[in-house]
Amino acid sequence: MSGQPSDDAAAVEESLRQPEAFARLYDQYAKDIHRYAMRRIGAEAADDVTSETFLVAFRARSRFNASAVGARPWLYGIAAKLIGRRRRSEIRMLRAYARTGSDPVVESWVEHADNRVVAQGVQQQLAGALAELSAGDRHVLLLVAWAEFTYQEVADALGIPLGTVRSRLNRARRKLRTALGADPALVVDAMEVARNG
Structure with a gap:
């Protein structure tokens, strides 16, 4: 369901030096984010929301709270805001x-x-x-x-x-x-x- 918080924080931290490390978060959470978005707004729009979610997260990764319980709530929060725009x-x-x-x-x-x-x-x-x-x-x-x-x-x-x-x-x-x-x-x-x- 979700990765270990320390693994998520490590992936975000590493991605600040090596951007390709952010792909670990994508691999871990993209299917779940897509499934959630698809249930909310349909398959076509879910593709866009999933992509946008990880793009926004990647751009904001320097502001990720490393003491958070993991990246899952952070990513779903971004997805929820994007879905809200497609209300x-x-x-x-x-x-x-x-x-x-x-x-x-x-x-x-x-x-x-x-x-x-x-x-x-x-x-x-x-x-x-x-x-x-x-x-x-x-x-x-x-x-x-x-x-x-x-x-x-x-x-x-x-x-x-x-x-x-x-x-x-x-x-x-x-x-x-x-x-x-x-x-x-x-x-x-x-x-x-x-x-x-």
Whole structure:
């Protein structure tokens, strides 16, 4: 999932002298960043966001906090900001999922027919509910659900206080429960789709 913090810091430090050392971070995290961006804004835009994330990180590497828990939150924070600039694309994609019930990313990851049926039943409502969240609430919720970040990693990634992470996540979950009809089974299924999809 993530490299050792000391390995990440060493790669960044070494890249200041030998720029090609930064490729270790790319090798470690690019697939995960791309998968996360693809879930948020689609495959084509995810390619751009992934490239831009590492370009921005490379240019800002001298400001990397070597005492941080690793490069993962830093890189996801950059990606989240870039995705935020493409907010309209994300909203359009989520609304398309809500209308059609078809999420090619989820479909490619769901292995069993039973899971696919459950996912399709919940997916439309979930996508519509996600589209209605504020950008800040959506960033927090999806970093927790899709990137499997801890609250502290979300705070580090987005540069916000831990209490703000908790309140945004609570608000996002409450809005999802309301949008999904507050049926506990449906909410659990929706969160599983969000987490595993």
